[in-house]
Amino acid sequence: MRLVIARCSVDYVGRLTAHLPPATRLLLIKADGSVLVHSDGGSYKPLNWMSPPCTLKEAPADDGTASWVVTNKAGEELRISIEEVLHDSSHELGVDPGLQKDGVEAHLQILLAENAEVLGEGWRVVRREYPTSIGPVDLLCKDAAGASVAVEIKRRGEIDGVEQLTRYLDLMNRDPLLAPVSGVFAAQEIKPQARVLAEDRGIRCVVLDYDELRGMDDKESRLF
Amino acid sequence: MRLVIARCSVDYVGRLTAHLPPATRLLLIKADGSVLVHSDGGSYKPLNWMSPPCTLKEAPADDGTASWVVTNKAGEELRISIEEVLHDSSHELGVDPGLQKDGVEAHLQILLAENAEVLGEGWRVVRREYPTSIGPVDLLCKDAAGASVAVEIKRRGEIDGVEQLTRYLDLMNRDPLLAPVSGVFAAQEIKPQARVLAEDRGIRCVVLDYDELRGMDDKESRLF
DNA sequence: GCTTGAATTTCGTCG
DNA sequence: CGACGAAGTTCAAGC
Structure with a gap:
C-alpha cells in the first residue's frame, strides 16, 4: 500500500x-x-x-x-x-483475514423462525426460504387455526418489501393446495408509507425487537 | 488527516x-x-x-x-x-472543493426526450417529469395514433422500476382525461426478471443505447 | 429535518 | 460467471 x-x-x-x-x-x-x-x-x-x-x-x-x-x-x-x-x-500489509459480521437480516430470520410465537400464539414455521417460481418467501407459517401465512422479514421495512410480499401472495394464492395465504410484514423498523400500503392490502405489520428475540433465544438455550 | x-x-x-x-x-x-x-x-x-x-x-x-x-x-x-x-x-489538507459530476439517468432522460422517435415512429414527448400524486413520471408521450404512453427511464432496469411504472399506470388510468395510458420501460440494461414482469403486465421494454442516443444528438446539433 | 429514489453503488449467495 | 437481494448501505434532491 x-x-x-x-x-x-x-x-x-x-x-x-x-x-x-x-x-x-x-x-x-x-x-x-x-x-x-x-x-x-x-x-x-x-x-x-x-x-x-x-x-x-x-x-x-x-x-x-x-x-x-x-x-x-x-x-x-x-x-x-x-x-x-x-x-x-x-507499506507491506499482507492479506487481511477479513471481517466477521453478526446481526443482519439472515440472523433476524433465524431468530424469528425459532420464535414464531412472536407472530401469534400457536403459530409454527412450515419452512424457511419457501421456494416459489419468483423467488423464496422468507418464512411460510401456519397459524393456530392451520391457515397458511407468508412472512417477509426485513431489517428496515420499506415499500419495496411490501411489493415483494404482495407478489408472493398473488402467486401463492393461485395455488389451490396453498390458498388462502395471508401475509405478515415483519421488520425492526417499518416506514409509515410501507405500513399504509401493507395494511391497505390486508397485510399485517409486525415490528421485531432484535434484542428481545435474542433474549428469548438465550432463555430457550438455557432451558434445554 | x-x-x-x-x-x-x-x-x-x-x-x-x-x-x-x-x-x-x-x-x-x-x-x-x-x-x-x-x-x-x-x-x-x-x-x-x-x-x-x-x-x-x-x-x-x-x-x-x-x-x-x-x-x-x-x-x-x-x-x-x-x-x-x-x-x-x-497532514493538513484543508477543505475540499468537492466533486463535479456529469449525469447519468438525468442525461439519459434528456437525450431520450430529444429523440422520442427511438421509442416509435411519430412519437412525441408531451412533457418530462409529468407530475402525479405519487411522484413524477419520467416521460409522458403520445404515439403516432395520439395515445398516451408513460415512459420510465432507468440506467439499469430492475424489478423496482417496473413496480414504480405500474403504480404510475394504475393511477393515470384512473384519470378519464388521460386513460388509456400504456407503459414503456426504457433502460440501458434490462434484467431478465424485470423484463418478464414488465411484459406480463403489458409494459413494453426498450433497451437504450447511450452512445447511439448521444450520436443522434450530435447529428441533430450539426444540422441546426 | 424527513422521505424518496439513485448509486461509478459494493458485497454476498446461490444457481 | 451472472443474477438477485441486502447494506452499519451512502448520497443527493424534494418537500
Whole structure:
C-alpha cells in the first residue's frame, strides 16, 4: 500500500464523467492497483476512485508535474495530475483475514423462525426460504387455526418489501393446495408509507425487537 | 488527516456487531474525527469505520499497546486495539472543493426526450417529469395514433422500476382525461426478471443505447 | 429535518 | 460467471 499526500486535480471518465479541482488530498494505492482519492472529511466513500482490477501508469511531464493514469478493462479512466507531493510512503500489509459480521437480516430470520410465537400464539414455521417460481418467501407459517401465512422479514421495512410480499401472495394464492395465504410484514423498523400500503392490502405489520428475540433465544438455550 | 499503519484488531458494536482479527492495516483519521480501517485490497469500502460526527479517545495500556475508542451520539462504538505502530504521520489538507459530476439517468432522460422517435415512429414527448400524486413520471408521450404512453427511464432496469411504472399506470388510468395510458420501460440494461414482469403486465421494454442516443444528438446539433 | 429514489453503488449467495 | 437481494448501505434532491 502506497500513501501519497499531494496537491492534485482528478478527472474520471467512465460510467459518468467527473472532475475534482486542484486541492490537497490523500491518494491511496492498494496492492491490487486500485486507487482511492480521499479528502479530509465526508464519509468513508472516497471523492473518486478506480476499483480493481485496474492498472496504474505514471507519466512524468516536462514541468515537474506528474500524471497518473489508472485504467480498467472496460475502458474507464481515472486521471490524476499531481502538482506537488507532500508525502509519499509505501507499506507491506499482507492479506487481511477479513471481517466477521453478526446481526443482519439472515440472523433476524433465524431468530424469528425459532420464535414464531412472536407472530401469534400457536403459530409454527412450515419452512424457511419457501421456494416459489419468483423467488423464496422468507418464512411460510401456519397459524393456530392451520391457515397458511407468508412472512417477509426485513431489517428496515420499506415499500419495496411490501411489493415483494404482495407478489408472493398473488402467486401463492393461485395455488389451490396453498390458498388462502395471508401475509405478515415483519421488520425492526417499518416506514409509515410501507405500513399504509401493507395494511391497505390486508397485510399485517409486525415490528421485531432484535434484542428481545435474542433474549428469548438465550432463555430457550438455557432451558434445554 | 492522520495516517497510521499498525498491527491491530478492531471491534464494532452498533447497528451490528463485527470483529477484525489482528493484522496490519491502514488507520485513517480524518479532521472531523471519523475513522476508516483499510486493508490492502478490496474496493473503496473500508473493512470497518465510524462516520462523523464522532469522537476518538486514545487510551494507552500498561503493556505498551494502545486502544482507540471511537463513539458517536447513537451509542455506536468502534474499538481499535493497536499492537504495533509501523507508521504515523499527520497532514493538513484543508477543505475540499468537492466533486463535479456529469449525469447519468438525468442525461439519459434528456437525450431520450430529444429523440422520442427511438421509442416509435411519430412519437412525441408531451412533457418530462409529468407530475402525479405519487411522484413524477419520467416521460409522458403520445404515439403516432395520439395515445398516451408513460415512459420510465432507468440506467439499469430492475424489478423496482417496473413496480414504480405500474403504480404510475394504475393511477393515470384512473384519470378519464388521460386513460388509456400504456407503459414503456426504457433502460440501458434490462434484467431478465424485470423484463418478464414488465411484459406480463403489458409494459413494453426498450433497451437504450447511450452512445447511439448521444450520436443522434450530435447529428441533430450539426444540422441546426 | 424527513422521505424518496439513485448509486461509478459494493458485497454476498446461490444457481 | 451472472443474477438477485441486502447494506452499519451512502448520497443527493424534494418537500
